[in-house]
Amino acid sequence: MNAPVVDLEDLHFRWPGQAGDCLDIASLRVAAGEHLFLAGPSGSGKSTLLALLGGVALPDAGRLRILGRETARLPAAARDAFRVDHIGFLFQQFNLIPWLPLLDNVLLPCRFSARRRQRALAQAPTLAAEAARLLDHLDLAPALWRQPAARLSVGQQQRAAAARALIGRPELVIADEPTSALDAERQQRFIDLLLGECAAAGATLIFVSHDTRLAAHFPRQLTLDGINRANREPEGRDGRAGT
Amino acid sequence: MTHLPALALRSAWNRRYTLALTLFAIALACALLLGIERLRGDARASFAQAVSGTDLVVGARGSPLQLMLHAVFRLGEPGGEMPWASARAVAALPDVAWTIPLALGDSHRGFPVVGTTGDYFTHFRYGSGEALRLAAGASFAGLFDAVLGADVAERLGYRVGERIVLSHGSGHIEGLAHDDKPFTVTGILARTGTPVDRSVHVGLEAIAAIHLEWQGGAPMPGVRIPAEFVRKFDLAPKTVSALLVGLKQRGAVFAVQRQIAGMPGEPLTGVLPGVALDELWQLTAVAENALLLVSACVVAVGLAGLAAVILAGLEQRRRELAILRSVGARPRDIFLLLAGESLAVTLAGALAGIVLHAGLRLVLSPWLQAQYGIGTAPLSTTLALAPGEWRLLAGVLAAGGLASLLPGYRAYRLSLADGLTPRI
Structure with a gap:
């Protein structure tokens, strides 16, 4: 269990048709249970890093290990299964399927992953009970659970999305600007809730945001510009900043 | 999944x-x-229903399809006429159970008039062997009696007892009227879903009677024979348009067809309804x-x-x-x-x-x-x-x-x- 949850080494990636690398990371290790704030303005290669971590894009060179697994070596379907088995995702907004009731949105990972299902059932007698427990922890009243997601406020939707990312205890939670649609006070509350739940579930959290004011909540902070060599001025290299 | x-x-x-x-x-x-x-x-x-009970349709030699369409469905142009004597000869063939003579060519307000005999009402079969049934009145008895198909009665609003006038010629263009010899509706047939519904049925003699003073498709000028005198004339038909034939045994149909084709006198054709219809469907x-x-x-x-x-x-x-x-x-x-x-x-x-x-x-x-x-x-x-x-x-x-x-x-x-x- 002392293998890092995320382990990048000399990672290169460029989108097809682009001249230079979009990502060029010498090294990034995130240990189990760690809560990392990764600062990255738009255009710093943030989405690309998320795509690589999620296994929907593959590195051109270098090492990318999640939980000790070289995901790039897995067949595509196994990568999709690995993603849902071990990673919970939180996006900027529009995190939920609008026509699906809140509770069903939260249960989506359990529908696609037997592992998440089993781990959820280890926490509560039924899947719905586990979803309810998380929603309750995230301050969502039971009256909302049967509502289609589109009827909820953005703040409520983001909290439900956090419940979805956490259900079935994935080892890694990746949050991509989850607070950008919230006002300052709600951002604060949301991050506190998220950190608390991740800590309770023992999940590693990578929180990506352009808003450096949020960094103070996290024990470890990095900037993507700091680790991504592709974004730097050429300095004799042929690289050019990607998007 | x-x-x-x-x-x-x-x-x-x-x-x-x-x-x-x-x-x-x-x-x-x-x-x-x-x-x-x-x-x-x-x-x-x-x-197919309209001819289901008929084994052969016999007429003057010509196109089998034209004969079928005209005789059974009252569609298209008439072919030649066949002599009454030939019709009698066909009826006398040993394998023939019954014949129904059909004399076509007149109409009433667009509906075809069929000159026939009482055999029409006893022998004609349609659908799965159903016989014609009168919904009202009776079959024709007198010379100028008519029996209407269901559609004719319904569309023209006719009842039993109505007096109607036939026109010379078929189709929707009205020919010359036989207005000196009106007919009386004596019966109305029940609906059959076949061309019978659209037909006006009269006796063969009546067809002869209304054409007594006619020659070559037009009335002879200056000749007028009042209705009450026509019985003094010979009203035996000289020709008919077609003959529907029922056999004692269906298996004999090809033999009878050959006999008809080889009969002396005017050349005749015997048409198997199914074969002629197949020809139509190909068209x-x-x-x-x-x-x-x-x-x-x-x-x-x-x-x-x-x-x-x-x-x-x-x-x-x-x-x-x-x-x-x-x-x-x-x-x-x-x-x-x-x-x-x-x-x-x-x-x-x-x-x-x-x-x-x-x-x-x-x-x-x-x-x-x-x-x-x-x-x-x-x-x-x-x-x-x-x-x-x-x-x-x-x-x-x-x-x-x-x-x-x-x-x-x-x-x-x-x-x-x-x-x-x-x-x-």
């Missing part, structure tokens, strides 16, 4: 209005396709196929609309697909989700088409019956599909399957390109 259909269903429910409209378009197209196929079958069945096949082609195009338009609607909605669903990808949906699942939706709409559209078709038939069948004499079946048999119709529907579903590949493939590509962050 048993949760995918449930997810697809809920997603489709979310877009139910557009999908319902698309489904309706496909249902209409399928109903049209079925309707045309069924109408063709019904038209054929209806023609109409081109038009039928053209109609089927048109309705197949309508189906194609409906399916293209379906693909377009789902493709258009796809742009708005890119986030939905990205979310599904993030929770482990494979690109293959995304493909199945979208393709399955299109296919399900096609399937539901086809089923709705069957029901819609049955409903339309139910509403339209009285009109079809009255207008074209096309008999229609009850609802239970309307809903049951013939093998040909199953093939058509299978074709629709296959085309729908092909059309549904399009949104499926597009969603597959999008979900691969977008990954977890749709670029909108």
